[in-house]
Amino acid sequence: MADPLNIALAGLGTVGAGVVRLLADNGDLIARRAGRAIRVVAVSARDRTRDRGIDLSGIDWVDDTAALAEHSGVDAVVEVVGGSDGPALALARRTIAAGRSLVTANKAMIAHHGMDLAAAAEAGGVALKYEAAVAGGIPVIKGLREGAAANRFAHVYGILNGTCNHILSVMEKEGRSFADVLAEAQALGYAEADPAFDIDGVDAAHKLAILASLAFGTAIDFDAIETVGVRHVVEADIAEAAALGFRIRLVGVAGMDAGGLFQRVHPHLVPHDHPLAHVSGSLNAVVAQGDAVGRLFFEGRGAGAGPTASAVVADLIDLARGASGPVLSMPAETLERAAVADAGAREGRAYLRFAVADRPGVLAEIAAAMRDAGVSIESLIQRGTMPDGSVVVAMVTHRGREACVTDALGRLRGSASLTGQPMWMPILED
Amino acid sequence: MADPLNIALAGLGTVGAGVVRLLADNGDLIARRAGRAIRVVAVSARDRTRDRGIDLSGIDWVDDTAALAEHSGVDAVVEVVGGSDGPALALARRTIAAGRSLVTANKAMIAHHGMDLAAAAEAGGVALKYEAAVAGGIPVIKGLREGAAANRFAHVYGILNGTCNHILSVMEKEGRSFADVLAEAQALGYAEADPAFDIDGVDAAHKLAILASLAFGTAIDFDAIETVGVRHVVEADIAEAAALGFRIRLVGVAGMDAGGLFQRVHPHLVPHDHPLAHVSGSLNAVVAQGDAVGRLFFEGRGAGAGPTASAVVADLIDLARGASGPVLSMPAETLERAAVADAGAREGRAYLRFAVADRPGVLAEIAAAMRDAGVSIESLIQRGTMPDGSVVVAMVTHRGREACVTDALGRLRGSASLTGQPMWMPILED
Numbered sequence: 015m016a017d018p019l020n021i022a023l024a025g026l027g028t029v030g031a032g033v034v035r036l037l038a039d040n041g042d043l044i045a046r047r048a049g050r051a052i053r054v055v056a057v058s059a060r061d062r063t064r065d066r067g068i069d070l071s072g073i074d075w076v077d078d079t080a081a082l083a084e085h086s087g088v089d090a091v092v093e094v095v096g097g098s099d100g101p102a103l104a105l106a107r108r109t110i111a112a113g114r115s116l117v118t119a120n121k122a123m124i125a126h127h128g129m130d131l132a133a134a135a136e137a138g139g140v141a142l143k144y145e146a147a148v149a150g151g152i153p154v155i156k157g158l159r160e161g162a163a164a165n166r167f168a169h170v171y172g173i174l175n176g177t178c179n180h181i182l183s184v185m186e187k188e189g190r191s192f193a194d195v196l197a198e199a200q201a202l203g204y205a206e207a208d209p210a211f212d213i214d215g216v217d218a219a220h221k222l223a224i225l226a227s228l229a230f231g232t233a234i235d236f237d238a239i240e241t242v243g244v245r246h247v248v249e250a251d252i253a254e255a256a257a258l259g260f261r262i263r264l265v266g267v268a269g270m271d272a273g274g275l276f277q278r279v280h281p282h283l284v285p286h287d288h289p290l291a292h293v294s295g296s297l298n299a300v301v302a303q304g305d306a307v308g309r310l311f312f313e314g315r316g317a318g319a320g321p322t323a324s325a326v327v328a329d330l331i332d333l334a335r336g337a338s339g340p341v342l343s344m345p346a347e348t349l350e351r352a353a354v355a356d357a358g359a360r361e362g363r364a365y366l367r368f369a370v371a372d373r374p375g376v377l378a379e380i381a382a383a384m385r386d387a388g389v390s391i392e393s394l395i396q397r398g399t400m401p402d403g404s405v406v407v408a409m410v411t412h413r414g415r416e417a418c419v420t421d422a423l424g425r426l427r428g429s430a431s432l433t434g435q436p437m438w439m440p441i442l443e444d
Numbered sequence: 445m446a447d448p449l450n451i452a453l454a455g456l457g458t459v460g461a462g463v464v465r466l467l468a469d470n471g472d473l474i475a476r477r478a479g480r481a482i483r484v485v486a487v488s489a490r491d492r493t494r495d496r497g498i499d500l501s502g503i504d505w506v507d508d509t510a511a512l513a514e515h516s517g518v519d520a521v522v523e524v525v526g527g528s529d530g531p532a533l534a535l536a537r538r539t540i541a542a543g544r545s546l547v548t549a550n551k552a553m554i555a556h557h558g559m560d561l562a563a564a565a566e567a568g569g570v571a572l573k574y575e576a577a578v579a580g581g582i583p584v585i586k587g588l589r590e591g592a593a594a595n596r597f598a599h600v601y602g603i604l605n606g607t608c609n610h611i612l613s614v615m616e617k618e619g620r621s622f623a624d625v626l627a628e629a630q631a632l633g634y635a636e637a638d639p640a641f642d643i644d645g646v647d648a649a650h651k652l653a654i655l656a657s658l659a660f661g662t663a664i665d666f667d668a669i670e671t672v673g674v675r676h677v678v679e680a681d682i683a684e685a686a687a688l689g690f691r692i693r694l695v696g697v698a699g700m701d702a703g704g705l706f707q708r709v710h711p712h713l714v715p716h717d718h719p720l721a722h723v724s725g726s727l728n729a730v731v732a733q734g735d736a737v738g739r740l741f742f743e744g745r746g747a748g749a750g751p752t753a754s755a756v757v758a759d760l761i762d763l764a765r766g767a768s769g770p771v772l773s774m775p776a777e778t779l780e781r782a783a784v785a786d787a788g789a790r791e792g793r794a795y796l797r798f799a800v801a802d803r804p805g806v807l808a809e810i811a812a813a814m815r816d817a818g819v820s821i822e823s824l825i826q827r828g829t830m831p832d833g834s835v836v837v838a839m840v841t842h843r844g845r846e847a848c849v850t851d852a853l854g855r856l857r858g859s860a861s862l863t864g865q866p867m868w869m870p871i872l873e874d
Binding site for chain 2: 160166306307310320
């Protein structure tokens, strides 16, 4: 068997400790598959004294995280510190500059700095791998970059944040409010104390930016993503959607459409017969629609020590076997930033929900606004009430331009009939 | 850009023509992703004159298929002739002997001769790739061999034959008989004129043998697979299973269990809340349960020109980028044939269906046989009738050893109460 692949590991939180544990537990099996042992020779983390339940004997402890990049005898650095900038980015840059390969689980860093890092890695002839950055243990980076690489993709989309999916699933199953379920998830450790990154869709957008680049051969463009999270989904939305034949999921969607690259993270109504409707709890799932392969669907655990470590170590096995090819789908220097799609020009169906005062004429006012904006209504129900006692009017539109719906909502802005902000959600197609 | 990857293509049926078309349609994109053009320089097929709707100008036509192996300037040979032996195998052996890489969609050849071919390829330092051999366009070979390579697998299973899944789906949806749906599928070209390979489970078993080797690091052992197809599933089974909360799917299952490697292709009852229950029509799906990653689920098109070509060309892109690593999960010479599991010692739940005469005492006789064999009944329904008018008794057992169920069925053999062969199907777990 060849010489071991020696790695330095930055970060010993849940993921880092998971990597150490997985390499220990399945070390022999991994070595047989990789053709050589994969050995942690140096680590760096904040607190040296903390008991993580893993054996670090024989492993060098390095206080200066960035110094791992040049640590003696290291073939590759694994970065699981997190954060788009700061120590993670410093380490990534120094590792590549030192002519060593980098494996990272850091979606924020790849979403923000992936183009620069990829170009540097390719110029330096080292690998940069990030399977764990999207959808945790699901090998979807590999699926797009390699497994479906012969295809022109129509779109790629998925459930990319397990916390949001957990919250929506519990709301749906137990009829509880967003705030209530979030508070419980925080108490149980399923959601962060500061949950904004997850529930506002930023984490999903990081992942979507990476998937879009892989699928469409465009430069990663996180800033162009329209990002709306799940804060404003109320129990009534879930109930009305169910009555109309849908489930609500936070879906990140990307496609070449309406004059450019369309990228959006938003709560969507997903038809009951669509595979994403059956993705429950903290699972993640990704759909890619290729011109040759048709619809590919991947599902699995998107977070947690085991799944994330599984993806990190898969990258290491690739390195040990002799990974090759570009960092993204094509050499980074050939990827250009796409024009941004005009979302208003996209065609689709939409869900609209209004909280209205319970008095005559309200429905006529809404219907008139729809008519005047050219929005055609496919189905409408008025049956629920909001927590404040106002009446819920929910509808699904026929296919039409998003701009028309925006226009209709504009016409209703400030109307005394509405007791709160209307909710708009796109309906997921194919 | 580097020199093109020059390929010779054996077989211009649905798949071969699909490969030519895909390389033509997406050629520029594929070249950008692969880092070099992928170019068909020679082809061989039975009938030179047939119009396949593809442009073969500038491509050498070779009458002797096996001679493609040494055709001048060829880097890799693509074999889509089919058949476990004969011309396909001869070409495969000659290609590897000639020091060239082989890409194949041939599940039968890999199931029967994969170990020898892999050993020869590894000894010769050439690649042998076969993504298209299992589950068509779904990158599940890559998923197991690379994406989830850090995991110890508990089991791997899936819906591996689209024809059977189509037939079962239509029977379920339209309440029609097996023979009726099969005849229609044949007329529409969804099923072969000689459908035995599909409906008797042989095709699924070929694929399962490959998946099991990848997951468990054992030698491919097709002969050890217990293979039962879908011929004996009747409408009443589907209806009773539905009443009990299940759908019927032909599932290939492999795991290390009961003293060795367990491999079985058999109709299973799949709980409604299991992802395989939602795999309809001709789709394929694979589940792998890893110790770190948990349950991974892959779904997509398992056959047809586009999906199969997608997988073949993905292999070619891997070659063009510089593929590496063993043919299977580990070097072929290190893989040993596993002991065969004692299926009778496995624990699980089962579905049993009896067609019985409509007279007193029949149920007591069945119940007594179950009791005497130590089989505990979880639920039982007697409501349907068979086409011949006999009464259907269907039941689901509690978890127990398969051997007990076999014993119970043995006790009832030859009973005058039974008007036909009992049906036994395992219930799919996790």
